[in-house]
Amino acid sequence: MKSVAFIGLGNMGSPMVLNLLETGHQVTVFDVNEAAYAPLTDAGAKTAGSALEAARDVDAVITMLPNDKIVGELYLGENGLLAQLRSKPLLIDCSTVSAEIVRRIYAAALEGGIAFMDAPVSGGVMGARAGTLSFMVGGDKSAVDDASPMLYSMGSRIFHAGPSGAGQTAKMCNNMLAAILMAGTAEALALGSRNGLDANALTEIINHSTGRNFMTEKWNPWPGVLPDVPSSHGYQGGFQVALMCKDLGLAICNAQLHGSSVPLGSLVRSLLLLFQGQSAEVAKLDLSSIQRFYAPWMEEVR
Ligand code: NAD
Numbered sequence: 500m501k502s503v504a505f506i507g508l509g510n511m512g513s514p515m516v517l518n519l520l521e522t523g524h525q526v527t528v529f530d531v532n533e534a535a536y537a538p539l540t541d542a543g544a545k546t547a548g549s550a551l552e553a554a555r556d557v558d559a560v561i562t563m564l565p566n567d568k569i570v571g572e573l574y575l576g577e578n579g580l581l582a583q584l585r586s587k588p589l590l591i592d593c594s595t596v597s598a599e600i601v602r603r604i605y606a607a608a609l610e611g612g613i614a615f616m617d618a619p620v621s622g623g624v625m626g627a628r629a630g631t632l633s634f635m636v637g638g639d640k641s642a643v644d645d646a647s648p649m650l651y652s653m654g655s656r657i658f659h660a661g662p663s664g665a666g667q668t669a670k671m672c673n674n675m676l677a678a679i680l681m682a683g684t685a686e687a688l689a690l691g692s693r694n695g696l697d698a699n700a701l702t703e704i705i706n707h708s709t710g711r712n713f714m715t716e717k718w719n720p721w722p723g724v725l726p727d728v729p730s731s732h733g734y735q736g737g738f739q740v741a742l743m744c745k746d747l748g749l750a751i752c753n754a755q756l757h758g759s760s761v762p763l764g765s766l767v768r769s770l771l772l773l774f775q776g777q778s779a780e781v782a783k784l785d786l787s788s789i790q791r792f793y794a795p796w797m798e799e800v801r
Pocket residue numbers: 506507508509510511512529530531532535550563564565566569573593594595596620621622623624737738739742
């Protein structure tokens with residue numbers, strides 16, 4: 500059993516905390532949004548008044564935050580963990596951010612004799628709830644070994660991708676591909692629907708043909724095809740359009756920095772930005788809501 504500070508209790512962080520508690524860890528939580536606390540304190544979590552307070556005297560700190568700016572400030576800021584912590588907990592960042600920011604944090608942590616690893620996840624909200632996330636880890640092997648029991652409380656696979664930043668690089672590649680698959684799936688289902696095909700029937704055919712993919716099988720964007728996915732619940736929960744725009748932005752920046760070309764990733768980001776421009780609510784909808792952009796005529800099951 501370990502004592503853990505968990506910072507960032509959103510769609511992903513909250514179910515991850517519940518799984519840590521379920522497997523016997525002591526968890527102190529912090530989020531700028533206090534509304535996130537209730538289900539976690541009911542399950543046995545303690546709360547803290549700040550990230551720093553949560554992180555004092557624990558074995559490990561896990562962060563699950565939106566972007567580079569917030570993660571950078573939390574670890575590297577004047578009042579951040581590395582400047583202020585007197586203890587040396589194992590630091591694990593599970594957020595999806597750039598390889599560059601996690602390498603900066605790793606270097607600063609190393610100077611202070613603290614182990615830091617990037618451990619972004621795949622599996623989405625459903626994987627976070629089920630405790631079946633995959634962790635893509637960058638950092639020193641000894642830190643990965645120390646973190647493994649905690650990570651296995653929240654996930655079922657740990658991939659040590661390489662040194663600091665390697666986890667984020669793997670995650671960036673995976674998410675760019677996921678975004679392309681989602682846009683392609685929505686495009687195909689819209690085309691079929693325009694031609695009078697039923698989305699359920701078309702999905703069934705694709706799932707037995709060469710177009711089968713994770714989106715047609717497990718994260719279908721057409722409402723009512725699968726019962727327990729965001730498309731069948733008004734595109735609520737899941738993985739926000741805004742977060743995928745951020746992830747594709749990371750891929751595009753990285754490609755520029757290292758001389759790669761990501762034409763499909765760039766195109767899908769442009770599609771998502773156009774879609775986001777339609778209304779303020781779109782940014783918070785699940786990625787699969789891109790189906791609305793392709794097929795505004797569809798009838799939604801809510
Ligand atoms: P979210 O927006 O639901 O949650 C983020 C949480 O961080 C919010 O509760 C917010 O209040 C909190 N927060 C923001 N700034 C903070 C600060 N300074 N201190 C403490 N708390 C702060 O996002 P999410 O879907 O849980 O995603 C979190 C991270 O996980 C992102 O980097 C995302 O890209 C990644 N991710 C998400 C999914 C998914 O399916 N949702 C899947 C894999 C990875």
